[in-house]
Amino acid sequence: MIRRGLIAVALLAVGALAAGCGDEGAAAPPPVTPTGLTAAATVTAPTQPEAPPANTASAPAEDVVIGWAGDMVPASSDIALPDDPDSLLAGVRPLLTSPDLMIVNLEGTLTDGGSSKCGASSTDCFAFRSPPSYARAFRRAGIDLLNLANNHAYDFGAAGYADTRRALRRAGLGVTGGPDDITVVERDGVRIAVVGFAPYAWAAPLTDLDAVARLVRSAADRADIVVVAFHGGAEGTAAAHVPAGAETYLGEQRGDLRAFGRAAIRAGADLVVGSGPHVVRGVEFYRGRLIAYSAGNFVGYGGVFGLAGDTAISYVLHVRLRADGAFVSARIHPTLLTGSGIAERDPARRAIGLVRSLTRADFFETGARIAGNGAIGRRT
Secondary structure: OOOOEEEEEOOOOOOOOOEEEEEEEEEEEOOOOOOOOOOOEEEEOOOOOOOOOOOOOOOOOOOEEEEEEEEEEOEEOOOOOOOOHHHHHHHHHHHHHHEEEEEEEEEEOOOOOOOOOOOOOOOOOOOOOOOOOOOOOOOOHHHOOOEEOOOOOOOOOOHHHHHHHHHHHHOEEEEEEOOOOOOEEOOOOOOOOEEEEOOOOOOOOOHHHHHHHHHHHHHHOOEEEEEEEEOOOOOHHHHHOOOOOOEEEOOOOEEEEHHHHHHHHHHHOOEEEEEEOEEEEOOOOOEEEEEEEEEEEEEEEOOOOOHHHHHHHHEEEEEEEEOOOEEEEEEEEEEEEEEEOOEEEEEOOOOHHHHHHHHHHOOOOOOOOEEOOOOOEEEO
16 A cells, blocks of 8 residues: 655645525525635645555555545534534544544534524524534544545535634645545555545536536546545435435435446546445446445534434445545445444444445446455455
């Protein structure tokens, strides 16, 4: 595995819940360009102990391991905060530190200001914010880059969104997910571009496949490997399957995810990873590239997500790619929301069986082969 070293983050033209998770509808604001976030930046990654992924024995040095975890609402000041923010991820830290590049979807904001999208008398609207200092806890846990293309990134308006990006950048973390964001991270000469998509004005457009292709092609021109993260699809236990065609939730267009993932790969994406449904979904291969449609609920402190049943089941994905983006191997590492909604490894390994079952049901011809230990491979 390529060692962790210098992260060169290039934010190219920086551009969450109008509805969803039971929220009341709200008009989407126009895209915003937060002050001071358009210049390229170079930051130094934290020094962290190496722990090679369990599925990677004696791999060539030019391989790159990409990590992905699903929806994370670390905590919300208006709901509950843990005594120690490091406790949110302590149980899964080895899974986060071992990839060369660890990416997580951050649902919510890191701000002490801004105006909530929820009305004072609302009973079914949720706006999430954590203290900006939580960005440093993410870095200590091993996260390298946060995707903000989701329906909670604008919970506290333009000010909260800008505060979030600023807090992450100051902590030395990469950020992606704005309308034109292409975030490039370098690992020992291998350039990895990460692009985030969601069906909101403040994100790269999930539902416009021509725009998806243009942005992914631009990313491919700037990097050796392109990773596409998306937040889309319907929500809840009834949304575990990936349908053929477009999905809606609370009257909102949430994307045709099969068409989206395949369009991204045709445009040059080497890996497509998803979040949004709040349950795990199946995985497939398209043109030799992996699409993981949802990793479930990773962290949801204070009971933000359900702590029983399928909504508590999640996983951390490790994917090994060649320096040219070719798939080598992948593995599901099962996790579980426990206690008040922190991430822990799941000794029952429920995610493996659930993802295998959903993959067989939804992707009869293109679905991945998933072994009992969570290893993902192409069908022979």
